[in-house]
Amino acid sequence: MSSRELVVLGTSSAVPTRHRNHNGYVLRWDGQGYLFDPGEGSQRQLLHAGLSAGQLHWICVTHFHGDHCLGVPGIVQRIARDRVSHEVRALYPASGQEYWNRLRHAAAFTDTGVITEHPISGETAALPPLTARRLSHPVESYGYRLQEPDGRRMLPDRLRKHGITGPDVGLLQSEGSLRGVTLESVSEPRRGQSAAFIMDTRLCDNVFALAEGVDMLVIESTFLSPESRLAREYGHLTAEEAGLVAHESGARRLVLTHFSERYGFDAEAEFLLEARKHFDGDVVVARDLMTVQVPRR
Numbered sequence: 001m002s003s004r005e006l007v008v009l010g011t012s013s014a015v016p017t018r019h020r021n022h023n024g025y026v027l028r029w030d031g032q033g034y035l036f037d038p039g040e041g042s043q044r045q046l047l048h049a050g051l052s053a054g055q056l057h058w059i060c061v062t063h064f065h066g067d068h069c070l071g072v073p074g075i076v077q078r079i080a081r082d083r084v085s086h087e088v089r090a091l092y093p094a095s096g097q098e099y100w101n102r103l104r105h106a107a108a109f110t111d112t113g114v115i116t117e118h119p120i121s122g123e124t125a126a127l128p129p130l131t132a133r134r135l136s137h138p139v140e141s142y143g144y145r146l147q148e149p150d151g152r153r154m155l156p157d158r159l160r161k162h163g164i165t166g167p168d169v170g171l172l173q174s175e176g177s178l179r180g181v182t183l184e185s186v187s188e189p190r191r192g193q194s195a196a197f198i199m200d201t202r203l204c205d206n207v208f209a210l211a212e213g214v215d216m217l218v219i220e221s222t223f224l225s226p227e228s229r230l231a232r233e234y235g236h237l238t239a240e241e242a243g244l245v246a247h248e249s250g251a252r253r254l255v256l257t258h259f260s261e262r263y264g265f266d267a268e269a270e271f272l273l274e275a276r277k278h279f280d281g282d283v284v285v286a287r288d289l290m291t292v293q294v295p296r297r
Contacts, residue, residue: 004029004193004294006218009038009045011257011286013222014067019265021045021288022067023258025218026056027195029146029294034058034130035075036144036197036218042071043078049289053078059115060130061092062199063141064099073106080112087114091127094119095140123206133210135201137235143199143210148192158186195294196251199258202235203245211249216294218286219245220258224270227260243275243283253295254279257286 009024016022022039026049033055035042046052053075061069069092079088092100097119104115118127120142125132129149132142154169162181164172172178172186196210198219211217221239223231231238237245239256246254256271263271268285275283284292 006292037068038071040070043074064096072103094121133206136204152187153190217251218255221256239271239274243279246279
């Protein structure tokens with residue numbers, strides 16, 4: 001199993017439906033679990049997905065509309081009940097501190113001290129490897145980008161040419177040179193992998209900044225184009241706009257989600273067609289409990 005994959009807990013928007021739970025996404029990345037926007041029912045969806053609270057290390061809330069945060073109390077209590085011992089970082093808009101406090105302490109239970117709070121504010125905020133950027137929505141909302149640092153890819157043919165093998169490869173990487181051979185002469189730049197989560201927003205500059213060159217773009221597509229006026233009014237994107245973002249930003253894999261309850265599974269083909277008006281890359285129309293791999297470089 002890949003160490004970098006998206007597990008979809010829910011794909012509905014304002015209200016759950018019979019076939020789609022509220023929002024919820026777990027990005028599994030090198031042993032770290034990033035939970036984005038746990039909506040109502042996320043605790044149960046974790047069980048259906050074969051995940052546990054012990055696999056979560058981050059809780060990232062884009063904003064405090066219910067479909068993006070009503071699952072926080074259950075997740076917090078499960079972290080406490082399962083006696084998770086590692087730190088779990090919680091990111092959320094600082095302007096919604098009152099709502100976070102209510103969700104964080106929504107019921108009487110034996111609490112946990114492993115959750116550390118990191119309220120974010122301003123146009124851009126960074127808590128590596130995550131960067132948050134403010135979006136355009138009726139309430140303050142942020143999108144998130146997870147970015148692996150750039151590195152270098154070793155070239156076996158050049159290593160063999162210089163007789164560098166085994167532990168000497170690691171020594172060259174750490175020191176930068178070995179026996180007159182530089183790291184640059186036996187390697188090439190390798191761009192770090194990335195994933196972006198863009199939920200409720202109108203089109204704005206930060207949407208494109210978050211999506212720039214991303215390997216996997218998980219983005220809301222609440223409406224189809226005939227409802228574009230309604231999308232702008234309520235601060236949302238259409239599937240066609242999501243495809244436009246993916247195209248102009250050079251994304252590699254596009255994951256559409258956060259669908260209005262007015263659309264059933266029979267509308268999935270329309271979402272796909274709209275996105276493909278602009279984006280000819282890999283498009284996934286998300287369903288609950290789906291697993292999507294981060295494409296390798």
